[in-house]
Amino acid sequence: MGVEAGPGAGAQSGPGTGTGTGTGTGTGPGTGTGTGTGTGTGPGEPLAARLRLVLDSRSNANAVLDILEALEAEEEADILEAIRICGRLFCTLLQRGDLFVGQLPGEDEAMSGDHGAEAKYKMWMRHRYRACVQQLLGLMLHDSEGVQRLSVFTLMRFIQTEGRRPLVQGAGDSSCVFPLELLKSVVERLLQVESDSTLLIACFQEYLRYADVRYYTMACTADHIPRVMQKAKGALVPTYQLNVFNLLASITMPAGQGDPRAFLVKPKRKCAEYKATKLKEQKRKFEQVWLVFLKYKLPAALCKKVLVILHEAVLPHMSKPTLMIDFLTAAYDIGGAISLLALSGLFTLIHQHNLEYPDFYTKLYSLLEPSILHVRYRARFFHLLNLFLSSSHLPAYLVAAFAKRLSRLALTAPPTSLLMVIPLVCNLLRRHPSCRILLHRPADTSELPADPYLVDEEDPAKCRALESCLWELQALQRHYHPDVAGAATVIRKALSEQETDLSTLFDLSTPELFEREPKKRACRAPLEFEAADGILGRGGALVPQLWALE
Numbered sequence: 001m002g003v004e005a006g007p008g009a010g011a012q013s014g015p016g017t018g019t020g021t022g023t024g025t026g027t028g029p030g031t032g033t034g035t036g037t038g039t040g041t042g043p044g045e046p047l048a049a050r051l052r053l054v055l056d057s058r059s060n061a062n063a064v065l066d067i068l069e070a071l072e073a074e075e076e077a078d079i080l081e082a083i084r085i086c087g088r089l090f091c092t093l094l095q096r097g098d099l100f101v102g103q104l105p106g107e108d109e110a111m112s113g114d115h116g117a118e119a120k121y122k123m124w125m126r127h128r129y130r131a132c133v134q135q136l137l138g139l140m141l142h143d144s145e146g147v148q149r150l151s152v153f154t155l156m157r158f159i160q161t162e163g164r165r166p167l168v169q170g171a172g173d174s175s176c177v178f179p180l181e182l183l184k185s186v187v188e189r190l191l192q193v194e195s196d197s198t199l200l201i202a203c204f205q206e207y208l209r210y211a212d213v214r215y216y217t218m219a220c221t222a223d224h225i226p227r228v229m230q231k232a233k234g235a236l237v238p239t240y241q242l243n244v245f246n247l248l249a250s251i252t253m254p255a256g257q258g259d260p261r262a263f264l265v266k267p268k269r270k271c272a273e274y275k276a277t278k279l280k281e282q283k284r285k286f287e288q289v290w291l292v293f294l295k296y297k298l299p300a301a302l303c304k305k306v307l308v309i310l311h312e313a314v315l316p317h318m319s320k321p322t323l324m325i326d327f328l329t330a331a332y333d334i335g336g337a338i339s340l341l342a343l344s345g346l347f348t349l350i351h352q353h354n355l356e357y358p359d360f361y362t363k364l365y366s367l368l369e370p371s372i373l374h375v376r377y378r379a380r381f382f383h384l385l386n387l388f389l390s391s392s393h394l395p396a397y398l399v400a401a402f403a404k405r406l407s408r409l410a411l412t413a414p415p416t417s418l419l420m421v422i423p424l425v426c427n428l429l430r431r432h433p434s435c436r437i438l439l440h441r442p443a444d445t446s447e448l449p450a451d452p453y454l455v456d457e458e459d460p461a462k463c464r465a466l467e468s469c470l471w472e473l474q475a476l477q478r479h480y481h482p483d484v485a486g487a488a489t490v491i492r493k494a495l496s497e498q499e500t501d502l503s504t505l506f507d508l509s510t511p512e513l514f515e516r517e518p519k520k521r522a523c524r525a526p527l528e529f530e531a532a533d534g535i536l537g538r539g540g541a542l543v544p545q546l547w548a549l550e
Helices: 047-056 063-072 076-096 107-112 117-139 145-164 180-190 198-209 211-232 238-249 279-294 300-317 321-332 336-353 360-366 378-388 396-410 415-431 433-438 471-478 482-492 510-519 542-546
Strands: 021-023 035-037
Touching: 047 063, 047 076, 063 076, 063 117, 076 117, 076 145, 107 117, 117 145, 117 180, 145 180, 145 198, 180 198, 180 211, 180 238, 198 211, 198 238, 211 238, 211 279, 238 279, 238 300, 279 300, 279 321, 300 321, 300 336, 321 336, 336 360, 336 378, 360 378, 360 396, 378 415, 396 415, 396 433, 396 471, 415 433, 415 471, 415 482, 415 510, 471 482
Parallel strands: none
Antiparallel strands: 021 035
């Protein structure tokens, strides 16, 4: 259903006559009223005048060819004007019912067949409509942003108008006809294989608030991805995959049933078979298209973008979020920044869907490397790390391993990271009193000739952290930054039961540290024990006796 792909507009003869006089019963289908007189249009006639001629009399139908030819102009202003005129023309013709409804025969067959003048006119005009659609689809890839935007807008108007006046045989009384073929053609232009479609997708995004457009866009995308990726035979298609991601990331699923009026093609009445109206079907299609997209290998940079939005924009709207387990566990095993970003999605599955991940804490422990304190996603990682280590049922050896690894990383960390790491280590010791032996190890060095902690051991159960101590925190008490030194001195006294709030420390930056310093109130220290009573010294001093100021 909808609009089939067709040939571009050419200089083909049409109904009635374009110049001079013509008849309604010749090679063109005419109007079926005998002999008619054409009004005549010259090459310099404005497009608006040609539009009026076509809409006023069927005998002037050949003027449509001049309007379509203007879509191929070189000047941007001329193209924009032609697109506007085409939109007004064919939307009016659709509303009037002047386009052929049903399976459209070929143009030669339609003109030479045994059809009445009325049917021939509608068939011929339907072919011009198809040609206009093809030209607008081509203009979606134009160099001008204005041409791209107006082309998308006009095609979506066609979808809306065609939905109200379907071109499918026997659909006049149906309330559930959506011009899917035309939308499919638009989506295929959005998902270019070799060129970036970010601008086009941004133009199209405003239509994704409509439930029917959103549903059928996801359906078309789910069908399009396998066709392109199978041709690649396992190879990456970075530009295409980025376009698909940008389109999917533009889809915002409603939290509830949504506004029942939010349809581009409004159903005339309630239709039980119209899946676009059902939130459950929307979620199912949303889940399907994301699973199809993530089925294929992604470039590393794109994988990071997916993981950034996955836990907030995708998982909450899926019918079965556990279907993402394979993708998230595979990403978590890659290592580096990708593993850090996969933590958010894994946390959602573990916390809300009872995911059991073997050796999860072993992998989490291996992520604690010096680079972790310098990456962009540091705040998110430490927030999740704090959550994963918040349970009081974790074994002491595991908590001690994390506290020791964090303390060792603190020796080479910048001040912004230290002001977050030191309170985190202290919070771990507050939650697990059995680990406080790391602070209160006997001072006799004969019992601890060297640090038994195995820093290169990847298994926290074998790193011997409980046999060690947190001497790193004592070393940080002599740090050059006074805030860091002050934070490290907390271990000199017994730790309080109240944990430190880390939420304000996760996003602490170096500029913020500099801004805080001038605002501090410095303690006033005495500079002299005896106050001076003159410029040259105190009373009775030798200098005032030898020199005087005049």
